[in-house]
Amino acid sequence: MGSIFDILGPVMVGPSSSHTAGAARIGMVARQLFGRQPEKATVYLHGSFAATGKGHGTDRALIAGLLGMKPDDMRIPDSFQVAKDEGMEFSIASKEIKEAHPNTAQIIMEAEGVKPMKIQAYSIGGGRIRVCKLDGIDVNFSGESNTLIIRNVDEPGRIKEVAVALANAEINIATMQVFRDKRGGYAIMVVETDQIVPQKAMEELESKRGIIRVKFLAAN
Structure with a gap:
């Protein structure tokens, strides 16, 4: 509708x-x-x-x-x-x-x-x-919902780290998409959330090995 x-x-x-x-x-x-x-x-x-x-x-x-x-x-x-x-x-x-x-x-x-x-x-x-x-990486999002954009190295454990960090901040994940340029290259996680992601949680994510950039788009 x-x-x-x-x-x-x-x-x-x-x-x-x-x-x-x-x-x-x-x-x-x-x-x-x-x-x-x-x-x-x-x-x-x-x-x-x-x-x-x-x-x-x-x-x-x-x-x-x-x-x-x-x-x-x-x-x-x-x-x-x-x-x-x-x-x-x-x-x-x-x-x-x-x-x-x-x-x-x-x-x-x-x-x-x-x-x-x-x-x-x-x-x-x-x-x-x-x-x-x-x-240069194909993605697909509108930014109409609360959206966390994470640029990271494509390696095991990165998705788990993001999920754990958001859970610890009491942030519920509505949807998650993962895009990458090639296996073992660079990836972008697009995570839509039910709540605003606090700056502290983003700083925690950016401090982790393999995570390059974290940005948040608030719903509007």
């Missing part, structure tokens, strides 16, 4: 829930996964995002999301100037991405002292999105 959100759509700055609100959310989720506002962002637009994105404000919405603006922020049309004022460098270009959804954006984020991150996501309408690649 759909929600009232599906019928009415998101509260947003227009003109398009797919090309504007969805784009802003892609940028916002990318910023959350990066853990801070990037100092430099390289944005690629694919398909209809590239063809009609400028007219629909897709480019400005993506930058707005990277600046921490939500889809209803009235500053979205001025996001380029806000980025300039805040010292965030950015570039936007069109790119053909093989087998990608028409409403796809690819974002590379950089900042001093932080490992660069590359995210690919697409808008599915109504302001909703799906993240489909993270640092």
